[in-house]
Amino acid sequence: MIKPFRIDIPQADLDDLADRLRRTRWPNEVADAGWDYGFPLARLRELAEHWRTGYDWREHEAELNELPHFTTEIDGQNIHFVHVRCAKPDALALVLTHGWPGSFLEFLDVIEPLSRDFHLVIPSIPGYGFSGPTHERGWDIVRIARAWAELMRRLGYERYGAQGGDFGSGISMALGSVAPEHIVGVHVNYLPTRPVPDEGIELTEVEEARLDKVRHLMANRPPYQALQALTPQTIGYALTDSPVGQLVWIAERFAQWTDPRSRISDDRLLTNVSLYWLTATAASSARLHHDAPRRVEPCPVPVGVAVFAHDITQSVRPLAERLYDIGHWSEFERGGHFAAMEVPDLLAEDIRTFFLKHDNSVADH
Numbered sequence: 001m002i003k004p005f006r007i008d009i010p011q012a013d014l015d016d017l018a019d020r021l022r023r024t025r026w027p028n029e030v031a032d033a034g035w036d037y038g039f040p041l042a043r044l045r046e047l048a049e050h051w052r053t054g055y056d057w058r059e060h061e062a063e064l065n066e067l068p069h070f071t072t073e074i075d076g077q078n079i080h081f082v083h084v085r086c087a088k089p090d091a092l093a094l095v096l097t098h099g100w101p102g103s104f105l106e107f108l109d110v111i112e113p114l115s116r117d118f119h120l121v122i123p124s125i126p127g128y129g130f131s132g133p134t135h136e137r138g139w140d141i142v143r144i145a146r147a148w149a150e151l152m153r154r155l156g157y158e159r160y161g162a163q164g165g166d167f168g169s170g171i172s173m174a175l176g177s178v179a180p181e182h183i184v185g186v187h188v189n190y191l192p193t194r195p196v197p198d199e200g201i202e203l204t205e206v207e208e209a210r211l212d213k214v215r216h217l218m219a220n221r222p223p224y225q226a227l228q229a230l231t232p233q234t235i236g237y238a239l240t241d242s243p244v245g246q247l248v249w250i251a252e253r254f255a256q257w258t259d260p261r262s263r264i265s266d267d268r269l270l271t272n273v274s275l276y277w278l279t280a281t282a283a284s285s286a287r288l289h290h291d292a293p294r295r296v297e298p299c300p301v302p303v304g305v306a307v308f309a310h311d312i313t314q315s316v317r318p319l320a321e322r323l324y325d326i327g328h329w330s331e332f333e334r335g336g337h338f339a340a341m342e343v344p345d346l347l348a349e350d351i352r353t354f355f356l357k358h359d360n361s362v363a364d365h
Contacts, residue, residue, distance in 0.1 A: 002154060005069040005080060005130065007061050009278050014057055017243055017277065021052040024244045039252045047251060048244050051270050057278075060271045067111070071130070072154065074147045077139070080104075080130035081123035081151065084115045092184065092359045093119040093157040094351070095148055095175070099166020099190070100228075100285055101250040102338060103129045103275050105268070106165075109344035110351070117352060118161075123151060125167065127284035129275045134284050140291040141167065145174035149182065158182060161355050165189040165339060167288055176299040185327065185358040187304040187351050189339045190311060193319040194218075207316045214313050224249070228289035236283020239276075246277050257337035259310035264341050304328035304354035306347060310336035328354040 029041040067082050082104055094114065098106045104122045114120055124131040126139045126147065148171065152160055161184050162172035169188040176186045195211045203211070227235045239246045250273050258264060276282055303324040307314050309332060320326055330350050335343035 002070050002072045005071045007065055007069065007130070009057065009061065013278055017274075018052055020243050021048055024048060024242075039248045039255070044244065044248050044251070047247060047266060047270070050266055051243070051247065051273075055267060055270045055274075057271075057274055060267065060274075064105075064271075069130075072151065074150050075143070076136070077126045077134060077147070078132050079123055079126065079147060079151060080132075081121055082111075083155065084111055084120040084122075086115050086117060086119045088117070091117060091119050092355060093121060093152065093155075093160040094355065095121045095123065095152060095160060095162050095172075097123065097148070097162070097164035097168030097171045098125065098128075099164065099168045100128075100288060101253050101272070101276070102166065102341075103272055105272050105275065106338060106340045108341075110340050110348040113345070113348040114351060118355065119157070121152065121155065121157075121160075123148065125171070125285070125288065127287060128281055129279050132279060132284075133281050134287065138291065139288070140293060141170045141174045141288075141297065142178065142293070144171050145178050148175050149179040152179075152182065159184055159359070161185050161187065161359070163187040163189075163351055166337065167292065170292065170297065173299040173303075174297045176301040176303075177297050180300045183301045185302040185304060185355060186299055187306070187328070187354045189306040189308060189347060189350075190337065191303075191305050191307075191315040191320055192313055193316040196319060196322075201318045201322075203316065203318060207318065210314045210316050217313065224253070225289060228286040230290070232286035232290050233283055236286055239282035239286075240280055243277050246282055247273050249282075250276065254338065257310075257312055258342055259308070259334055259336040261334065262310075262336060262338075262342035264338065268341065299324055301325070302327035302358050304350070304358075305330070306339065306350045307331045308335035308337075308339050308343070309333050311339075312337055327358060 069082055071078055071080050096107050104124050107122050127134040162175045164172040169190045172186045176183045195215055239249055303326055305315055317329055332346055339347045
């Protein structure tokens with residue numbers, strides 16, 4: 001059963017958040033620390049104070065409730081999603097999947113341009129936001145993809161496309177694997193390509209530099225990733241109990257993974273952080289790092305790739321082409337890991353171009 005859903009956070013939860021922010025116990029910081037030791041204290045104090053006194057959750061809640069929200073239960077798990085229908089009844093449907101530490105909020109600025117040509121289904125990953133925490137093992141990328149396939153079946157879509165970045169990229173690829181008869185193509189804005197020794201592939205200097213960046217990341221695993229992959233429950237205690245802890249855990253990723261020229265507002269960042277805090281999904285969202293498979297998922301359908309210059313890593317096309325049927329490849333000088341929030345115009349047009357190319361029913365309009 002699919003049920004309409006309305007966001008309505010209890011006032012007691014907002015009051016508790018404000019009280020916890022007021023009583024924050026701050027660490028000291030050495031003089032002129034900058035970013036050498038982690039997220040700067042002054043900037044975090046500024047964000048926390050704005051969250052407590054300037055940011056208005058109710059204002060953003062009302063704006064979000066203008067979207068059509070729904071929930072359904074699939075495989076024993078609550079699934080929240082936004083479903084925006086195109087004015088063209090026979091338009092192709094797209095399922096758009098976020099990653100960590102994002103949410104369905106990542107896609108707010110691409111809904112209007114994409115919904116001119118496509119029906120849009122934007123789910124919250126199990127364990128994230130209004131899908132609520134997971135309660136059992138095994139919610140990995142493939143299981144989530146199967147849930148998406150069931151969701152699209154329930155919504156009556158026989159043919160559709162998939163798009164995503166971060167974990168959303170892996171889930172979209174897996175959806176192409178578990179439901180190839182329904183998927184016209186997969187578009188991703190994050191596609192890690194690991195160095196493969198002795199493959200005899202000629203690479204450009206730029207491509208070699210990209211692989212060097214990947215090698216460095218593989219040799220120096222980011223601390224957040226190690227903690228969430230190895231002990232998500234342990235870090236979950238701190239993030240679920242301290243709003244400032246949850247804030248800096250996410251704000252640091254946004255600061256480090258975005259194009260310095262991007263202008264993601266503090267209010268948009270705080271809405272995303274609030275979603276994690278108010279649903280108490282820090283630990284359950286972190287579990288996806290633990291459960292996600294390390295293998296490459298096959299994807300037998302056409303794949304489109306958008307590469308953004310300031311993402312964590314940039315894909316290497318010759319290596320990607322050994323694994324996937326690359327039907328579209330774009331490179332952008334602007335934008336980072338949160339492309340849908342940073343450069344929604346560029347991403348939306350690239351998604352549109354890919355699916356217009358790979359779906360005759362859309363191209364006929």
